Amino acid sequence: MQFIIRKVKRFFIDRILESIIPERRLVAYVIFLGRCVHRMRKPYVIAVTGSAGKSTTTEMIGSTLSHPDAERLIGPIFYTRENMNDNWGVAATLLRFDQFLMVPWNQAARMWLVIRATYRALRALIGTYPKVFVLECGVGPTADLERLVTIAPPDITVVTTIGAAHLEKMKTLDGLVEEKGALVRAVPSRGLVILGDGHPYVERLRGMARAPVVTVQGRGVELARNVALAVCRQLGIPAPIAESATRDFKNPPGRLxxxxxxxxxxxxxxxxxxxxxxxxxxxxxxxxxxxxxxxxxxxxxxxxxxxxxxxxxxxxxxxxxxxxxxxxxxxxxxxxxxxxxxxxxxxxxxxxxxxxxxxxxxxxxxxxxxxxxxxxxxxxxxxxxxxx
Incomplete structure (x- = not known):
């Protein structure tokens, strides 16, 4: 606890109370708060990544686990909204921001965001907090999966598929596989890795895992539904409840x-x-x-x-x-x-x-x-x- 107090004091005195709040410091502060809340409250984390289908799969898992019968068994859940899947977005999700959160250009707005984020962190530490988070995890200029797993280490990792995407950053598909593999390597032996089987990198990802690995079939919504059912089995949710919950799913806007x-x-x-x-x-x-x-x-x-x-x-x-x-x-x-x-x-x-x-x-x-x-x-x- 003293570590957290010293860190917060340093952020407020040495950084936040400057005449200007640089973007990198604001982002670092929100990430710091998200990491602190995760360490204190220790929610169960389901991380979802992939070159295609990760948003639909995140929504499918989130809506399935939010079904009243499922929630009664595992407790309250929270999941990524509006594609907040980079380091900043994952930290903001842990603070339960449920709308897309951009870094403000206006300095007054940045100070207001500091206050809001701090309030949300304090409320998370002393109030009710979700037992399970479903986090979409992307790759891009502001998304580093090696760092992301230090913000919210996963208990379950889902990799939907891997193919040509984000190659301006990763340069090669091999580099992309290694980056996605950070989420696979981070799952402890008591956890689970779920891999979509429709790509040529399944065995390579399997070799990175410390946890048991299961593969699921399908594309698009079918894949998302099969992943959600595998997650439910891992969490001990009976099959009839899981199947009923997945039937209620509606595709998010702009996704098939x-x-x-x-x-x-x-x-x-x-x-x-x-x-x-x-x-x-x-x-x-x-x-x-x-x-x-x-x-x-x-x-x-x-x-x-x-x-x-x-x-x-x-x-x-x-x-x-x-x-x-x-x-x-x-x-x-x-x-x-x-x-x-x-x-x-x-x-x-x-x-x-x-x-x-x-x-x-x-x-x-x-x-x-x-x-x-x-x-x-x-x-x-x-x-x-x-x-x-």
Missing amino acids: DSFDVGGMTVIDDTYNANPLSMRLGLDTLKEVAGDRRRLAILGAMAELGDDGSRYHEEIGVHARVCADVVIGVGELARHYKPDIWFETSAACAERIAQLIRENDYLLVKGSHSSQMWKVVVRLKEMTKASVA
């Missing part, structure tokens, strides 16, 4: 979320994209559309490093197998060799009404930076206008 608009069906998978998730989205379109005309409206994929153009060319080939019409958005999307190309998602949204017809089945997907959600918003606006 289907809806009907004006006689068409749209698969909104706009939250993010890499080659793995692009293939899943395209395969889903092909499987569910039946004999309806299939349109793939694809934004560029970001963070693929020097091989970005090659990955786009490969996805373009796959897209022509799965869709009747391929529409590309963004400079890299030229490599899809699309039937129609737009420079921006705004330009695509402006013209989309002229490209679609009743009974079409649409997939809208792209990296977050390509802002493909603008196309989805326009489609919904068209429906509202026609009803009015």
